[in-house]
Amino acid sequence: MKQCFLVGVGMGAFSCMTLEAVKRIENASVVAGAERVLEVVGEDLVNGEWFCSYNSEEIAEKFESFISLPENAGRTCCAVFSGDSGFYSGAGRLREILVGKGWNVELVPGLTSAQVLASRLGRDWHEWELVSAHGVDCEIPAVLHPVSRGKPVFLLTGGRVTAKSVVDYLLDRELLAVVTVADRLSYCDERIVTFDMRSVESDAFVRDYESLSSMGLSVVLVEGIPAGDFEVPRGSGALPDDAFVRSQSKSAGKGVPMSKRAVRSLALSLLSVRDGDVVWDVGAGTGAVSIDLARCAGCSVYSVEKKENAVALLRENRAKFCALNMEIVEGKAPAALEQLPLPDAVFVGGSDGNLVEIAEAVFGKNPLARVVVACATPETLSECVTYAGRYKREFEVVQVSVAESARAGKVHLMKAENPVCLVTLMGR
Template sequence: MKITLLGGGLGNPDTLTLAAWKALQNAQVLVGARRVLESLPKELTGERYPEIAPQKIVSRLKQAMEEGKTEACVVLSGDVGFYSGARKLLPLLDFGPVEVLPGLSSPQYLASRLGMPWQDYHLVSAHGLGEDQVDPVGEVRCYPETFFLTGGQFTPQSICRRLVQEGLGHLPVTVGENLSYPEETITRGRAEELAEREFEPLSVMLVENPRPAPLCLTGGLPDDCFLRGKAPMTKQEVRAVSLAFLSPGERDTLWDVGAGTGSVSVELARLARKGRVYAVECGEEAFSLLEENKRRFALSNLFPVQGMAPEALEVLPAPQGVFIGGSKGNLGAILQAARKKNPHVRVVINAIALETVHQALEELTKQGFTNIRISQVAVSRGKEVGRYHMMTALNPVYVLGGEGGGL
């Protein structure tokens, strides 16, 4: 039996390709989601079987083959190559010849209705996914045009509300409902405007961000990039080594404890551009500079938290990595708070005094951290003296790192 796996377009029969229409006309068996099958023209003569689970689709096809049927179509919505069931189904169709026919996808259709190209769309399916599987704000933050398939907890309204909460409520948003049907609706506005609107559950959404976060592959910005004042700041060379120790991922949640002016916080937010950085600082002047540096770099994923650690850490989400630039004598409690949130957390500590180095090694060992490392960063910088150049030494800094060993 020949099996044709085809994209059924947007639901309106007018969006079927000619090749798909010919295959449907010849098919004796039609299998797919009930909504997809009900949208097909009534004149098709093939028997319709509503199934969505791959194993049940295979069982239905094998039954049709045993009954002597020679042609069957499995109809998927949109295009077979765009977040469809084809990925799981194709490896199971090993009992007969299979032809795959593409279909019109929702990003193609929406772009055509808007009169714009779609080759630069960043494509995201948030349909039916959980918080740990997709971060809509992180996706929007990094690309000029982000297209969403919505559904489940991630509706256009909920995504717009998240954008508003994280300072991106001004971004232009387009929502498409019931695309290709007579009741099709396309709504355009700012995220803050659409955050109070309700839309159809299975809508599509385009968010435009004219200032996406740049891809940052390494850390160590020059010191003069930051506003400093009289507050302490981690120097460029020490920052670079500390970031290498911490190895932040693009989607990580990170803490910067004792953030000072925020030089490390800014670097972390640039590297974890789809993640979140919480910068904890108790000093008034330093906290003001931290907020100024956040604005200076336009980092919507950097969240200054004014307070004393470990108390200020209680409300923060679990981190993948923690940088500790200052502890006010609470290093042990800060490490405990991080491990309580994530037993496998990565930590990096900066220390100047030997007593702090001793305490850090003692706490890391006592609390079961593994892969404990320590390096001394001793930097000298060139300085012009008349027509000569001399090296001026900075205070040596110890960089310690470790990984939580679990509970």
């Protein structure tokens, strides 16, 4: 049986290697790996042949050629990888190739950058979301989406997603988060810096920010820090009404509506947003629906609002919940919708008398879009039904009538909210 060990050598320093990793490398007749990883192993540890390559097909071919020689029968081969052999490692592809060629392959684990960073910070890491941008074409909102749900994200940087681009993205949108950047973990010149988005004008923030451009082998931990005492709940359901910022001053939030939690919960269900969807929230108000949408899936949310005071609240709530995948579009619909990407789902919380024009703008871009309209008045409901009949669109109406308990002395009474109808307009 042809035998190969795929060994994780840890973070970079020889001291990070496990005893089993050292043993497998020492006993191997041929050792292959990327140049940087072989430098970690060192020539003194390798007793057999030394083969430098990061290409799985090339390594497999080398092993096949080596073991095919009669004098090498029964000898073992070893491929080395940085970090752990099962954590975003090239070991998976090499194992697949070798197993297909009849090899017996064993994985030897190593220390990951997530483990090392957690130990440096004195933290548990079992609740971190582990993601990688290394060798993957991805966008920052997609990889950091769990932050909006209250979950820390550990990120292996790569390509366009660098430590600096992550910090810049948060700064540009004034999102509240703490970013820990660890550069060259385990090396003698390792460096760990923390960026608190509440302290962007501090000398330490400015000094550390200037050093970001020079960081190469870095990993990033991003954690949301909601404003005030409110703790972002885990999961993706509709948030409590009192979680949102309603006004910045006595008059700032006046006249800015917000859909109640029960209405938002049903709207989320009717919209059926999936990962990768583009979603419009037209007449976004305080941004409650936008925030819920941004949290529920890895989608792109465009919050359209014309009122200046409402736009200010949108920005504050986006920052509070670190909604990375939420873009604010200031303007009046339908004109403000022209430059937006094709929508998969649309929530209309306010149409300002332009419901027909908004609906036609949506279906003009995507005839199959899912559209849900919140109707707080009989007039808006009538407008929806009339539109559906005129343009021969199927529709469904669900009325939400909610009563919540409120303390009245020693007892509780049920306090009713105004009923709201949610009209789903069917694309075709």
